[in-house]
Amino acid sequence: MAISDRTRKSLWAKSGNRCSICKTELFSSKQDTEEFNIGEECHIISSKTNGPRHKPNIEDYDLFDNLILLCRNHHREIDELTDTYTEELLRYIKLNHENWVQSTINNAINSDKKTKPKFLTRITSGKELLNIIADSHGYRTDYDEVDNEEDAKYIGGVLQDLVDYGDISGMVETYYKVQMGFSLKKLLGDLEEKGYYLFGERNVERIKYENGKTDKWSVATIVIKKKDSSEIIKVDLNEKEKNTST
Structure with missing residues (x-):
């Protein structure tokens, strides 16, 4: 073999x-x-x-x-x-x-998380979500406090699925990537039905080792928030366009 x-x-x-x-x-x-x-x-x-x-x-x-x-x-x-x-x-x-x-990766991610406030965009497209998690070296994940065991299992399963998708994405052909994007679209729809939104971004971050050397790593940030979370900032793009044109 x-x-x-x-x-x-x-x-x-x-x-x-x-x-x-x-x-x-x-x-x-x-x-x-x-x-x-x-x-x-x-x-x-x-x-x-x-x-x-x-x-x-x-x-x-x-x-x-x-x-x-x-x-x-x-x-x-x-x-x-x-x-x-x-x-x-x-x-x-x-x-x-x-x-x-x-x-080393986790320490760098956590350090970055403490020092830099994050403003993340809500992800509504399966393809966009796949582009964020694909071939990532590390994952920064967060979520709102869950209220019951059922939600805990569900949110934990979603985050693990996203990491798994990211890990295998580099080993599949284009045809299967399209199928993965479609599956992720359904995952986003299911999340919304259950009262959650998903936010994320992808960054290349510099990881410093104990010996002083550094590497560049692709890190995917995934955050799941309840729809009524006070941390969500809603922006009316149509209103912004009106203000800009006047």
Whole structure:
């Protein structure tokens, strides 16, 4: 079997385009560098009988849990020093690195949220919503306090669906993206029937790591508000046009 597109995308996204050991940036958009892509998708347990850390009778060696993203140097190192880089240690390194990436993104998002007030536009189009969430590295989500368990499950499900749509959008053909946009349109209609509006935007934000280096990440902001929320500012565009013309 081979690594699926969805597994590959998840591996790179959750690893933050960084080696899980040395945190080196793996894929660079700078065309003049000698190494344009030094990232390698490495197996923790090899499928080959004489491969590093091999175990027999595993149904699929190409699943996400058996893969770790590394630079070329560390890929070679873990496969040569198998006594040092055991299966247990590599799983710990993988989990620790993915948590570090998520924590770094979340901290940057939360910091930005505290320092910059947001004025978001209400989203009424499924296509517009898909453009906001598609291929995002991170998601900033918020919602009004829910009144009952049913609404809690519903709003939680909507936010999770949006993240899932965003994660898989880069792996589907144009035909399916149109279908996704239509499904999102229905989702927006259902939200409105239940008394909610959805607001959002997409930004490219600079994420700073502990070592001082920075990356640019696409972050989707999604906020669900009750229709009667006092935070919603209603603007009459027709009235604005009248005032402008007079």
